[in-house]
Amino acid sequence: MGEDMLTDDRQAAREGGFTLIEITIAILILTVAVLGIAASTGAMLGPAATAEVNFEALQSTTDRITQIRLEPRYGKLDSLFAKTETSLAGLPGFTRVTTVARTRQTLTGGKVLDFTTVVVTLNGPGLPAPLYRKLVVAAP
Numbered sequence: 001m002g003e004d005m006l007t008d009d010r011q012a013a014r015e016g017g018f019t020l021i022e023i024t025i026a027i028l029i030l031t032v033a034v035l036g037i038a039a040s041t042g043a044m045l046g047p048a049a050t051a052e053v054n055f056e057a058l059q060s061t062t063d064r065i066t067q068i069r070l071e072p073r074y075g076k077l078d079s080l081f082a083k084t085e086t087s088l089a090g091l092p093g094f095t096r097v098t099t100v101a102r103t104r105q106t107l108t109g110g111k112v113l114d115f116t117t118v119v120v121t122l123n124g125p126g127l128p129a130p131l132y133r134k135l136v137v138a139a140p
Contacts, residue, residue, distance in 0.1 A: 050126060053126040054126075054127065054131075056090055056091055057091065057122050057124065057131050058131060060090075060091060060122055061096070061121075061122050061131055061132070061133045064081070064096065064098060064120045065118070065120055065135050067081070068081055068118050068137070069137070074116070074139055074140055077100050077116055077118070077137070078100040078101075078116075081098050081118070082100040083097075083098055084096070084097045084098075085097075085098075091122075091124060093124050093125050094122060094123065094124030094125075095124060096121070097121045098118065098119070098120050098121075099118070099119045100116060102114075102116045103115055103116070103117065114138070114139035115136055115138045115139065116136070116137045117135070118135040118136075119133070119134050120132060120133045120134075120135075
């Protein structure tokens with residue numbers, strides 16, 4: 001009877017739970033999985049931040065082009081918009097340069113060709129290359 005009781009105790013100990021080695025291996029596997037998830041999340045945040053900077057930069061140049069396009073005083077485009085700006089909302093450290101060049105040519109027959117070329121260039125940290133947009137506005 002004593003031997004049967006000892007066998008029952010050993011069998012109960014084997015079936016009763018996990019050993020220290022099994023728990024250690026489970027924790028190691030869980031740690032590797034969590035570190036893998038953290039690394040992949042970090043790798044995905046970099047391109048997302050770059051895309052956001054690119055979007056903000058593009059929006060800044062598009063806003064300037066839209067302002068110029070909507071300006072009714074064609075003859076004053078250069079005095080109103082030709083400048084370099086260094087304090088842009090939402091884009092610290094960026095510089096936006098707007099150049100305005102007016103072209104007037106008299107064609108044969110006395111017709112005058114009058115147009116203005118506007119180039120908006122934006123440069124700053126996080127951009128791989130300066131971003132620019134060009135607009136040609138004809139005289140009304």
